[in-house]
Amino acid sequence: MFQQPGYMENVSLRLSEVLADIGVDERIVQKRRRTWLLAESMQTISLQQQDFNCSAYFLGSQSEGTTTHGLDSDIDILICPNNLNVIQDWADWEPGVCNYLMIQDETVSSGYCLLQLLRDDAPLPYNDVPVQHHFRDRTGRILLKNTLMTAAVAAADVWERGVMHGPAYAEQGKPGFIDYDSVSAFQCKSWPLQARQWLDQQGVGQWPSDDMKRYCSSTGCFVVGVGSKENEELELRISTSLAERCLMFNLNITQIRCYILMKMILKTFIKPHFGDSISSFMCKTVLFHCIANTHSNVWRENNLLVCLSLCLFVLYNSILNENCPHFIIPENNLMKGYFSHESKPYLLEILQNIINSEGRALLEIECDDLGARLQLKFSNLLFEFDIKKSKIISGQLLDFTAQTIDMTIQKRLALFTNSSYKEAIQTLLKYIFKLVSISNQCQGLDKTASRLLTPWFCTTLGSVLASLNIQQYNGISAEAFTWISMGLNTDVASSKLKLASMFYCLGDTQRTEIVLRDIEGSYDLNIVEPVCKCHDFIHQASRRGFCAIAEHHNEEAIQYTIAFCVKFLPCEINCVPHELRYEMFRSTEEDLAFRGRNDEWMDWAVIDSLPYLYFLQYKTYSNMQRNEEKQRALSNLAKTIDQEPDLGHRETALNLLGQCMEQEGRARDALHYYLLSLNLRERNNDATSHICRMLSILVNDH
Structure with missing residues (x-):
């Protein structure tokens, strides 16, 4: 294989081009990172708004x-309470807070620890009767059970909807939605003892650099409620996730492409037969070892296939020896107990065949049409595909940011759904002042997140x-x-x-019409995407115009490319037309049993922006006796309901x-639309009362 440099270089360059075509290039990688780190900031800020002293990490x-x-x-999603002090050195004990001592001795598996409860009035062990989720061991130590973290994450399902899945609160397997696990963890500010030696090691690749290692050591570590197979209840896993994130953020594009290709190989050749016996984290760890032990000039675009072969060869040896050392805590064998002896020869055979194929095995990868795209690259037949996916990906990322904003706002508003005017005003002011305070104290994406969230509470107030x-x-x-x-x-x-809506309810039709005209002028139907996270539904592909703007802009484009649904709380009822007020009373006592845990919005009046625009136009032009414009608005309303996906x-x-x-005066048409509404949502729908009224009218008229 290595005797054909021209072949390897040619395949590497074409492979790099294909990966760039499907969105694996520097610009899209940075866009993805910015999107998710911004969502992380919004989630943390949202928790702090509720006075939860927690941080969220995606x-x-x-x-x-x-x-x-x-x-x-x-x-x-890792949720970390900040009011706990996890220490490795007694000198770090703090009075008045809950302190835990990390125990990392010969009785504990590598990469894991025990947490011993300490007193909050003196740097001494806690010796009283064990409290809930704690256990007294044979030596008298009060140790934390990792069941506490399981209970904590179940109580703080901060992302969305889900079920318990091991130590995590998970939502998985929903078509069209990202799978997620919410895990609770404690943070230790100091670098783990088991990883101290890593800071002094240096391979031939001079990677990670000393600066990177200094930063990594400043991130400390997490203690996650996942035990080893030997002691699942008491041991907790030491996670260096933030240090690993730093390492990933310092990879070049060839190294990132190599990692993505390894994951595609897992998905195509291994996962269908052997499940998660080889994980993407193992592939990441193998990549780290390869980068640290090769010269940096190896990792070039025209050498991608050689780099991939190197990583697969190291992965092969890891499976052969049943040992994949954690990159930062090498005593922790990531492969321990992960695959059976029966599956081992088959895994080795698969990898051997891929390595020996000199890249031809990649033609079998269906993920992102990689194999077909690569074949077409060599055939110079590029018209079969919409080659550049950067616009589509950019649109998805901008839409995700908008959904994150909508969901974050909804969760905060839900906390005072049935509050009095006084309570609602006080809560909103508290939220606003908290956001302004956070914005004044921080920089970067935290400041951006505060700036994105604050106006929503101002509008609601x-x-x-x-x-x-x-x-x-x-x-x-x-x-x-x-x-x-x-x-x-x-x-x-x-x-x-x-x-x-405020102007309309006040009876000021002139100013209502001016605002509506301004909205319609800004609402470009070829660009603007409706966004609603009140409940889950599969969205259609974004408009081309939206994606084109998203490709060259970040979250600042939301103000002219997104239309959120309009939400009115019960304490806003006097700003709601009477036709929409019915939505606040949609549920009978029987309906309440059919609500989900995130259905607080059903006590509100909520409507998508575009149909509400046309409805308000219809009502306003009716009052102004401008019949032609009224009928146009009515036609647009019906058309939007029928055609907007x-x-x-x-x-x-x-x-x-x-x-x-x-x-x-079209009673039968009215009944028809109410019945369509009821077909869409059988429960918690005020169409029921409208249908009863219409049937009464039609019977009496007959």
Whole structure:
């Protein structure tokens, strides 16, 4: 193989081109990292808003930027309470807080530790009767069971919806959605004792550099509630995830492509027959060892196939010896107990065949059409594929950022769904001041996250104040207008629609019409994507215009490319037209039993922006007796409901359309739309009451 340099170089260059075509290039890798690190910042800030002293970390291939659409990598969400002090040295004990001592002696498996509970009034062991989730061992030490972390993550399902899966709270196997595991962990600020030797080692590749190692040591480590196979209940795994993230962020594009190819090989040749016996983390570890032990000039685009063969050869030897040493804690054998002796010869045979194929085995990889694309590269037949995927990936990433914002805001609003005006105003002010404080104290993506979230609470506060004003004196105060104006540019439509809704409920048709005209002028149907995270549904492919903008912009493009759904809390009811208020009373006592854990929005009035725009236009032009424009708005409403694929609240839009038909004197059409609505959502749908009313009207008329 190595006697054919021209062949190897040619295949390497074509392979590099194919990987760039499917989105594995420097720019898309950086976009992926920025997207997920921003989501991480938003999640942490959201927890801090609730006075939870926790931090969230999004780990794995998504946040590293080492994935593709076809690999469909999951995400590990690590939730870390900051009010615990995990120490390795008694000098780090702190008074008045919960202290744990990491025990890493000969009785503990490599890469794992025990946590001994200490007193909070003196640097001494805790010796009283064991508290819940603790255990007194034979020597009298009070040790933490890792069941505490399992209970903690179940109580703090901060990402979305899921079920317990081992030590994690997981949502897996949903078509169209990223699999995730939420894991609770404790953070130790000091570098683990078992990894001290790594800081002084240096291979021929002079990688990692001394600067990288210094940074890694400053990240400390996590203690995760996963025990070794020898002691699953008491031992906890030592995780150097943040140090590993630093290493991944310092790979060049050839090294990243090599890792992605290894994962594609796992998915194609090994996983279908042997499951997770060889993990992507093992491949990452092998890559680290190879980089550390080869000269840096080896890792070039025109040498990709040689680099891949080197990694596969090291992986082969690891399986042969049943030993894959953790890169930072080498005494921890990652392969221990991972595959059976029966499967070992088959795994070795698969890898041997791939290595000996000199790249031809890659033609069999269907993931991201890699094999077909590579074949076409050599045939110079490129028209078969939409070669450049960077626009599609960029669109998906921008859409994900928008969904993260929507979900974060929804979770915070859900905490005071049924609050009084006073409580809601106090809570919103607290959220806003907390975000401003965080923004003033931080830089980078934390500051960006605060800037993205703050306007939403300003808009909601303005709407709550306006609702209270309308109730008190049928007017809107300057204070309410000031607050809502601070959030008008969150996106293309939703916040401005709240302003239009306020004017409409006040009876100010002229200003309502001006705001609606401005929204319609900004809402480019070829670009703007509707976003709703009230519930899960599969989104269609994003518009080409949206993806084209997303390719050259980051989260700042949300304000002119995204239309969130419009959410009204019960304390905003006086800013809601009476036709939409029915949505706040959608559920009977029987319906409540059919709600999920994240269905708080069902007590709100929620509607997608575009149908609400056309509904408000219909009502406004009706009041202004501008019949032609009224009929155009009605036609646009019906057309949007029928043709827009990504509406999150289509049943609500149908209910509004039905009420418009009632006002048009078209009772049978109204009943038709209510029935369509009920077919979409059989429970927790106020279409039921509308249908009863229409049947009564039709029977009496008959």
